[in-house]
Amino acid sequence: MTLATTPQTKPLTDEELQKINAYWRAANYLSVGQIYLLDNPLLREPLKLEHVKPRLLGHWGTTPGLNFIYVHLNRLIKKYDLNTIYIAGPGHGGPGLVANTYLEGTYTEYYHNISQDAEGMKKLFKQFSFPGGIPSHVAPETPGSIHEGGELGYALVHAYGAAFDNPDLIVAAVVGDGEAETGALATSWHSNKFLNPVRDGAVLPILHLNGYKIANPTTLSRISHDELESLFVGYGYKPYFVEGEDPADVHQQMAATLETAIAEIQSIQREARVHGFTERPQWPMIVMRTPKGWTGPKEVDGKKTEGSWRSHQVPFGNIAKQPDHLRLLEDWMKSYKPEELFDADGKLIPELAELAPKKHRRMGDNPHANGGILLHDLKIPDFQDYAVDVAEPGKAIAEATKVTGKFLRDIMRLNQESSNFRIFAPDELASNRLDPVLEVTDRVSTAEIYPEDDHLSADGRVMEILSETSCQGWLEGYLLTGRHGFFTCYEAFIHIIDSMFNQHAKWLKTTRHIPWRRPIASLNYLLTSHVWRQDHNGFSHQDPGFIDHVLNKKAEIVRVYLPPDANTLLSVTDHCLKSRNYVNVIIAGKQPALQYLNMDAAIKHCTKGIGIWEWASNDKGGDPDVVLACAGDIPTLETLAAVDILRQHFADLKVRVVNVVDLMTLQPKTEHPHGLSEKDFDTLFTTDKPVIFAFHGYPWLIHRLTYRHTNHKNIHVRGYKEEGTTTTPFDMVVVNDLDRFHLVIDVIDRVPKLGSKAAYVKQQMQDKLIEHKHYIQKYGDDVPEIRDWKWPY
Numbered sequence: 001m002t003l004a005t006t007p008q009t010k011p012l013t014d015e016e017l018q019k020i021n022a023y024w025r026a027a028n029y030l031s032v033g034q035i036y037l038l039d040n041p042l043l044r045e046p047l048k049l050e051h052v053k054p055r056l057l058g059h060w061g062t063t064p065g066l067n068f069i070y071v072h073l074n075r076l077i078k079k080y081d082l083n084t085i086y087i088a089g090p091g092h093g094g095p096g097l098v099a100n101t102y103l104e105g106t107y108t109e110y111y112h113n114i115s116q117d118a119e120g121m122k123k124l125f126k127q128f129s130f131p132g133g134i135p136s137h138v139a140p141e142t143p144g145s146i147h148e149g150g151e152l153g154y155a156l157v158h159a160y161g162a163a164f165d166n167p168d169l170i171v172a173a174v175v176g177d178g179e180a181e182t183g184a185l186a187t188s189w190h191s192n193k194f195l196n197p198v199r200d201g202a203v204l205p206i207l208h209l210n211g212y213k214i215a216n217p218t219t220l221s222r223i224s225h226d227e228l229e230s231l232f233v234g235y236g237y238k239p240y241f242v243e244g245e246d247p248a249d250v251h252q253q254m255a256a257t258l259e260t261a262i263a264e265i266q267s268i269q270r271e272a273r274v275h276g277f278t279e280r281p282q283w284p285m286i287v288m289r290t291p292k293g294w295t296g297p298k299e300v301d302g303k304k305t306e307g308s309w310r311s312h313q314v315p316f317g318n319i320a321k322q323p324d325h326l327r328l329l330e331d332w333m334k335s336y337k338p339e340e341l342f343d344a345d346g347k348l349i350p351e352l353a354e355l356a357p358k359k360h361r362r363m364g365d366n367p368h369a370n371g372g373i374l375l376h377d378l379k380i381p382d383f384q385d386y387a388v389d390v391a392e393p394g395k396a397i398a399e400a401t402k403v404t405g406k407f408l409r410d411i412m413r414l415n416q417e418s419s420n421f422r423i424f425a426p427d428e429l430a431s432n433r434l435d436p437v438l439e440v441t442d443r444v445s446t447a448e449i450y451p452e453d454d455h456l457s458a459d460g461r462v463m464e465i466l467s468e469t470s471c472q473g474w475l476e477g478y479l480l481t482g483r484h485g486f487f488t489c490y491e492a493f494i495h496i497i498d499s500m501f502n503q504h505a506k507w508l509k510t511t512r513h514i515p516w517r518r519p520i521a522s523l524n525y526l527l528t529s530h531v532w533r534q535d536h537n538g539f540s541h542q543d544p545g546f547i548d549h550v551l552n553k554k555a556e557i558v559r560v561y562l563p564p565d566a567n568t569l570l571s572v573t574d575h576c577l578k579s580r581n582y583v584n585v586i587i588a589g590k591q592p593a594l595q596y597l598n599m600d601a602a603i604k605h606c607t608k609g610i611g612i613w614e615w616a617s618n619d620k621g622g623d624p625d626v627v628l629a630c631a632g633d634i635p636t637l638e639t640l641a642a643v644d645i646l647r648q649h650f651a652d653l654k655v656r657v658v659n660v661v662d663l664m665t666l667q668p669k670t671e672h673p674h675g676l677s678e679k680d681f682d683t684l685f686t687t688d689k690p691v692i693f694a695f696h697g698y699p700w701l702i703h704r705l706t707y708r709h710t711n712h713k714n715i716h717v718r719g720y721k722e723e724g725t726t727t728t729p730f731d732m733v734v735v736n737d738l739d740r741f742h743l744v745i746d747v748i749d750r751v752p753k754l755g756s757k758a759a760y761v762k763q764q765m766q767d768k769l770i771e772h773k774h775y776i777q778k779y780g781d782d783v784p785e786i787r788d789w790k791w792p793y
Contacts, residue, residue, distance in 0.1 A: 002282060003233065004240045007256035017251055020071055022341060023103070023352050024247070027067035028295055029336040030099035033121070034128035035060060035314060036329055041121040042338055042346055047330040052319050057129035058136040059092030061312040062176060064294040065208050066096035070363070072254045073172055074104070076262055077357045083168045085481075086363045087147045088138045089155025089185075090176030090208060092313075095128060097138045097145065097364075103348055104356035106143045106364030110516050118346030140510040140517060144364035146371070146480040148503050153182035154473045159203045160191035161477020162368065164463075165419040169201035169368055169481075170265065177209045177218040184469040184500075189235040191470065192283055193447040196458045197272035199419065202265045205237070205285040210292035212309040221289070228287065238264070238282045243289040245307075250290060257286055277458045280446040297332055300325075367482075372518020372580075374482030378421060379414035383407055383574040387599035388566045393615050394594050394640060394791020400566040400633070401488075401528050401590040404573050405436035408486065411577070412461060413440045420483040424463045424471040432488045432528045433590040437462060468496040475523065476504055484521040484577065491527040491587060492534065492543040501583065505553040508581050512556060519580040526573070528590045531720055532634035532696070532733060538726040544697035544719075547663070550585050551701065555672040560585045560663040562696055564636040565595045567602035568661055575606070587696060589633040591729075594790060596636070609662025609674055612684065616643055616657040616791075624656035626747050627685055631660035632696025635719075638733055639694045641789055642743035649761045650754055653747075658684055666705040681709050688714065690750035692743055695719035716746055730782040734772060741765040 012020065033041055035058040040051040066088055077084050088097055101107040102124055107114055114120045114127075127133030134141045137149035147158045159173035179185055195203070211221040220228060225241070232239040240257045244250045261284040268281040293311025298304070300316045319325045343349055360367055367373045386407045388398045408423065415421040423429065423437060430438070442460030449456050463474055468489060475485045504523060511517035527546065534541035550558050559582050563569040569588045576584040596613075597605060605611050614620065630639040636659060646653055660666065667675035676684070685691050687710045695702050699717035706712050723735040733739040744765050748758040775783050 002238060003229065004238045004284070006241050006253065007260050009256045010252040011255045011259055012252055017248060019352060019355060020075065020251055021247055023071045023355050024068055025336040026103060026341040026348060026352060027071065027096060027099045028064050029333060029338050029341065030102060030121070030124070031063045031067065031095035032060070032333055033125045034058065034095040034098065037125045039122060041125055042118055042342060043330065043333060047326060049320060049326060052326070052329070053130070054320070056314045056317040056319070058095055059313050060296060060315055061210060061212070061292040062090035062093045062208065063096040064296070065210055065288065065290055066090065066093045066174060067100060068250075068254070068290070068294075069172070069174055069206060069208070069288070070096065070100045071355070072251075072258055073363065074356055075255065076258050077361055077363070078355070080262060081361065082170055082262070083361070083366070083368075084170045084172060084363055085146065085162065085366045085369050086144060087155050087159045087171060087173045088145075088149055089147070089152070089174050089179045091149055091152050091179070092137045093149060094135060094137045094139065094142065097142050098124070098128070098134070101143045101364030103353070104362045104364055106362050109365070110143050116347045121346050140507050140514060144362075144366060144369045146369050146477065148507050151499065151503050152176065152179040153184035153469075154188075154476075154500065154503075155179060156185055156188035156203070156205055157191060157470055157473025158477040158480070159205075160188070160195065161474035162481045163195065163201035163203050164422065164474065164478055165199060165483060166201040166368065166481060167199055167269075170262075171201065171203045172206060173203055174206045174208050177207065177211070177220050178213040180207060180220050181218065184473065187467045187470050188473065189232075189237075190465070191474070192236050193280060194444050194463060194465070195283070196277055196444065196446055197269045197281060198277050198458070202269065202283065204261055204265065207285065207287045209287060209289040210294070211307070212292050212312060214312050215309050232285060232287070236280065236282060237285040239285050239287055241287045241289070245291055245294070247295075254288070260284070261286060277446070295335070297328060300328065369481070370516070370518055371480045371482035371520045375518070375520060376418065376420060378411060378484050378577060379418070380574065380577060381407070381410045381414065383570045384599050384603075386570055388595050390567065390595045390598040393596045396595040397592050398566045398595050399433055399590060399592050400563070400569045400588050401433040401526070402436070403566040404526070404569050405434040407570055407573065408434060409436040409440055412437055416440070416461070422461050422463055422478060422483070422485050424475045424485060424487045426468045426471050426489060426493070427464050427466045428488060428490060428529070429462055429464060432490075432526070434488055468493060469500060472497040472500045476500070479520050479523060482520065486524050486526065486577070488526040488528065490541065491530040491546065492541045494525065494527055494546045495543065495549070498546070498549050501550070505557050505583055508557050508583070509554050512581060522576060522579040522582040522584050524576045524584045525586060527585065527587045530587055530589060530696070531724075532632070533589055533591050533729060534724070535727050535729050535732045539724045542720070542724040542732075544587075547585065547587070547697045548701050550583065551705075553583070555664070555667070557581075558583050558585070559674070561587070561661055562632045562663060563588050563606070563661055564630075564633045564659060565593065565597060565602070567595070567597050567599050568606050571602050571606040572661065587632065593633055594637060605659070606661050610658065610660045610665040610676070610684065613657045613659050615793075616640055617655060618647070619654040619656045622654060624686065624689055625654045625751050625753060627656045627658055627689055627691040628743065628747070629658040629660065629685070629691055629693040630695075631663060631693075634733060635694035635696055635738060638738055638740045638743060640791055641740035642747070644792060645740060645744050646747060649757070653751065653754065663705070666702065668708050678710065682711065685709070685711050685715075687711050690747070691715045692746045692750070693717045694738055694743060716750065718742065718746070728776045728780070728782045730772065730786050731776055734769060739769075741768050
């Protein structure tokens with residue numbers, strides 16, 4: 001590893017330095033104006049209290065640094081015709097990115113009412129952190145953004161996701177030093193071990209060290225220069241340092257350092273693209289150490305402000321009660337000399353406006369930051385070609401995810417040339433039976449590879465790292481810049497990205513109502529190794545609760561599918577990969593299991609999302625005595641086994657079996673576009689008959705989805721109730737009362753017509769449960785009649 005030395009040259013002429021500093025002043029002025037002002041945007045009259053917002057919100061501390069970096073990137077983009085996007089990691093740097101996109105003209109092009117004049121500036125200021133306006137962070141409403149700045153930790157991983165398979169793109173990723181303390185960000189530094197300079201773009205990390213969070217110093221700002229340098233050399237980077245308080249000096253440092261970093265990036269890529277990949281390069285990065293709240297008030301009320309935590313948010317916020325703060329604000333804003341920056345109409349003067357790149361080279365208008373513009377449909381083979389032959393329901397056996405793995409393999413093959421599809425997995429691709437994909441591609445790694453490594457190369461298109469947050473972040477960056485992806489994970493551990501899912505879902509909801517944001521490919525999860533087949537790993541691996549978390553989001557965004565067998569999983573996967581602007585959650589088993597539907601029946605069933613399985617029911621031509629509903633592969637198995645028992649003992653009992661693939665169908669039509677109408681729900685579940693519902697997840701979710709329906713009072717749900725251990729597969733359902741014997745007992749308890757015979761059958765079911773416990777404790781496996789059961793009709 002080579003240690004970087006900060007370039008000592010001064011590449012900026014006096015005129016360039018003056019113009020860049022003036023442009024930076026303009027961005028800072030607009031940023032302060034957004035935080036504070038309602039009116040008098042150019043300070044053409046003395047500042048009055050009525051010109052100031054009554055509620056002062058936003059964050060100043062990080063903003064001048066973000067503005068500083070932006071103007072310097074503009075210079076390099078123009079000089080070298082770079083294709084660059086900007087990711088602002090520091091949480092609430094919104095005023096800076098809005099200010100810069102306004103100065104370059106992009107903001108006005110997207111929001112015509114925010115014109116580049118005094119009236120438009122007034123609207124720009126008022127809308128910030130104001131009812132009916134825009135958020136204080138870099139949000140979907142901000143042109144050029146693919147990164148929601150409201151939550152910290154994901155800037156760098158989003159940047160790498162954007163760079164994969166974008167060979168001409170440079171992603172400038174500004175990492176806040178508070179953000180750098182998060183676990184997700186700490187792992188993200190290792191993304192450089194997955195970046196192949198032959199086919200990928202580049203990420204230029206810029207660690208923005210300004211020393212403080214809301215009230216405390218940041219960890220990385222309080223370690224020595226040598227220790228900090230060693231840390232990033234250890235991560236595999238070549239760190240350059242830009243440090244100081246004097247703008248003129250720091251401008252020259254940044255200009256020289258960016259020139260060096262861009263030259264190194266281009267040299268790395270040129271070497272790899274001419275001679276092929278040989279070893280992981282040492283990519284450059286920048287550590288920029290400047291004061292927090294740079295150029296802001298030095299002191300407020302006798303207390304240090306610039307260069308301290310006091311400048312993190314609003315440096316002074318009680319203007320109504322402290323009139324001297326009004327003068328302080330006016331002096332602060334006038335220190336930027338707006339009269340030198342904007343003409344009589346309030347427009348940025350031409351000699352400064354020319355510093356910004358043109359058209360799509362502007363970072364606010366780069367098409368990669370509005371990924372739907374670049375999105376092309378995947379080439380997808382006909383999923384029916386992968387069908388499992390199901391001559392009769394419930395007799396054939398197959399591994400659902402293994403079958404889908406062959407489908408994904410050929411999707412990967414068909415899209416190799418277009419380089420727009422990757423699979424993401426936290427070290428679980430093979431475990432989840434999707435390893436057929438490795439027949440056409442490898443797992444990617446640009447780190448050292450040993451001969452005994454399995455399907456590992458720099459050219460791979462499977463992204464595996466034992467970090468769910470990295471997989472999620474890479475995928476989000478990949479999707480948001482116009483590509484397609486697929487994320488497979490153990491069901492219990494997908495919870496690790498709960499908060500990241502939240503942010504992406506919120507992003508999608510917001511962008512649906514922004515006309516210039518184009519739809520992107522859906523985020524598709526395949527969760528397997530699920531709760532009902534984690535008997536070998538035990539309690540820690542048993543948690544189906546991600547469904548509950550997902551269903552908190554708006555109906556226009558989320559979809560949850562529980563395909564019961566291989567053919568339904570194929571149909572659902574094909575549908576999800578073709579969809580746009582959703583988060584699709586698919587939950588399916590990976591173990592050998594009974595297959596129920598041939599492909600024709602599977603397509604019809606998945607298209608409806610819910611339906612009566614006529615072949616398993618015996619109520620045709622009349623009303624059922626009981627409805628047995630099921631959602632999920634193991635609940636479906638136990639439901640059908642219960643039906644078998646009921647048929648053996650109660651020949652006259654009319655049973656209807658309803659299987660649910662699309663969980664959203666259970667909601668009323670008024671709550672979700674996939675929901676059933678009241679009439680259709682009543683047709684399936686009746687208005688007054690008992691419904692025994694075997695569900696994959698926590699039982700109360702079904703009640704939550706169906707409580708508005710007519711027959712909700714008669715719905716009894718069996719599901720996971722937080723009972724589990726290392727045991728046998730069937731015992732997992734027994735300890736949660738989801739097994740066939742409990743389902744039969746539920747029917748007996750709710751159908752009065754079964755009469756006196758029911759008492760004997762109920763006792764027999766209880767005896768079966770006792771026999772089961774004794775058997776597994778003696779033999780360590782399930783009773784053969786249970787383990788080997790097949791649908792007998």
